Amino acid sequence: MSRTLELAKQLISQASVTPEDAGCQSILNDYLKPSEFKAEVMQFEEVTNLWLRRGDASPLVAFAGHTDVVPTGPDQEWDSPPFTPTIRDGKLYGRGAADMKSSIAAMAVACKNFIASNPEHKGSISFLLTSDEEGPATNGTVKVIEALQARNENIDMCIIGEPSSNHILGDTLKIGRRGSISASLNVKGVQGHVAYPHLAKNPVHEFAPALLELTTVEWDEGNEHFPATTFQISNINAGTGASNIIPGNKHVDFNLRFSTEITADEIKTKVLDILDKHQLDYEIEWHLSGNPFYCEPGELTSACEQAIQEILNINPELSTSGGTSDGRFIAPTGAQVVELGPVNESIHKVNEHIEVDALDQLTTIYYRVLEKLLQ
Numbered sequence: 001m002s003r004t005l006e007l008a009k010q011l012i013s014q015a016s017v018t019p020e021d022a023g024c025q026s027i028l029n030d031y032l033k034p035s036e037f038k039a040e041v042m043q044f045e046e047v048t049n050l051w052l053r054r055g056d057a058s059p060l061v062a063f064a065g066h067t068d069v070v071p072t073g074p075d076q077e078w079d080s081p082p083f084t085p086t087i088r089d090g091k092l093y094g095r096g097a098a099d100m101k102s103s104i105a106a107m108a109v110a111c112k113n114f115i116a117s118n119p120e121h122k123g124s125i126s127f128l129l130t131s132d133e134e135g136p137a138t139n140g141t142v143k144v145i146e147a148l149q150a151r152n153e154n155i156d157m158c159i160i161g162e163p164s165s166n167h168i169l170g171d172t173l174k175i176g177r178r179g180s181i182s183a184s185l186n187v188k189g190v191q192g193h194v195a196y197p198h199l200a201k202n203p204v205h206e207f208a209p210a211l212l213e214l215t216t217v218e219w220d221e222g223n224e225h226f227p228a229t230t231f232q233i234s235n236i237n238a239g240t241g242a243s244n245i246i247p248g249n250k251h252v253d254f255n256l257r258f259s260t261e262i263t264a265d266e267i268k269t270k271v272l273d274i275l276d277k278h279q280l281d282y283e284i285e286w287h288l289s290g291n292p293f294y295c296e297p298g299e300l301t302s303a304c305e306q307a308i309q310e311i312l313n314i315n316p317e318l319s320t321s322g323g324t325s326d327g328r329f330i331a332p333t334g335a336q337v338v339e340l341g342p343v344n345e346s347i348h349k350v351n352e353h354i355e356v357d358a359l360d361q362l363t364t365i366y367y368r369v370l371e372k373l374l375q
C-alpha cells in the first residue's frame, strides 16, 4: 500500500470533529519525528495545535493544514461509516478524505522522502497543524501565527493543503480569498393597530427604501484578481403573526463578500450612511470573519505551477474564489501563500472522497515543490 494512503487512512479513522484533534497530530508528529523535526504543541483553550520545524535557516517553507473535520451528518446516509476509511471503485471514502486529511498525509510523506534524499537541504521546513479551522477558528492558526510573530519567527512560503481543485487534481491554485463580513440589524418601529397607523411606526415600511439602496448600490468594481463586492440578505423577519398589528421591530441579517478594493471599515461606514440617510432607528452588530488577501504570484506559485505541469501535464488556473481559509491569517505576515490540494466537489457532504491515484500524485507534487524551493 502507498505510504500516503496508509497515513491518510490512519488519520480518517480518528473522529476529529472540530475542535477535537483526536490524536491526529500525534500520529503526524510520530511519523515526522525521525526526520528531525522539533515539535511544539500549542494549546489554546480546547484547541490543540502543532508546530513542527526542521532547521533554522531561511527560507522557511511551511505546510499548513487542519486535522479537524466537519460533522458527518446522519451516518446511515453514508454508504460506508464516515470514520472507517473505505476504498470503492478507485476512491477513498471517509470524512476528511478531501478536506483535508489526505493532503496532510501527502505533505508529511513528501517531506519525509525529501529529507531522506536531501538531509542537507537549504532553508527550513515546518508544519502548522490546527484542529480549529472548520469551527470558530479563534484558537487555531491565528493564535499560532501570533505566537510565531511574537518571537520573530517568520514563514516565507506557505502551502495550504485545502481542497483547491475544482474538477481534476491540480486544475486550480488559490492565491487569495475574498473577505467576509456579516451584520445583524434591528430596525426599531412602534407597534400599533393597523387601523391607526398614525399612532405607530412600521419598521418594514421605514426600512424599504434603505433595502432598495443596499441591494442596488455599487460597493466597488472589483479588480483583475477579485470580482466586485457583493451584498446578500440572509434573513429578514418582522411581524407578530396577527394580521391587524403593525410590527414594532424588524430583524435583518446580511453578509458581504468583499474584494481588496474596499475595507471592512469602509463597508461599515457606507452601510451606516445609508441607514442614517433614511433616518432609521436601529441597532447593528458586525462580525468580520476574514479580510480579503491576495498573494502576488512569485517563487512559490511558480514552483507549484511547474510541479503540476511536470507531473499532471496541466496548467493550473490561479484563483481567489471560494469561501475563506486560514490563509487569511498567514498572508498578512508577508508570507507567500498558495492553496494546493485535492478536488473539492465532495467536501462537507456525505460520502466525501478522493481518487486513490490523487494521493500519490499529490505527494509527488509536494515533493517536487520542495525540490524546486529547497534543494
Ligand SMILES: [Zn+2]
Residues within 6 Å of the ligand: 066, 099, 100, 133, 162, 163
Ligand atoms: Zn478544509
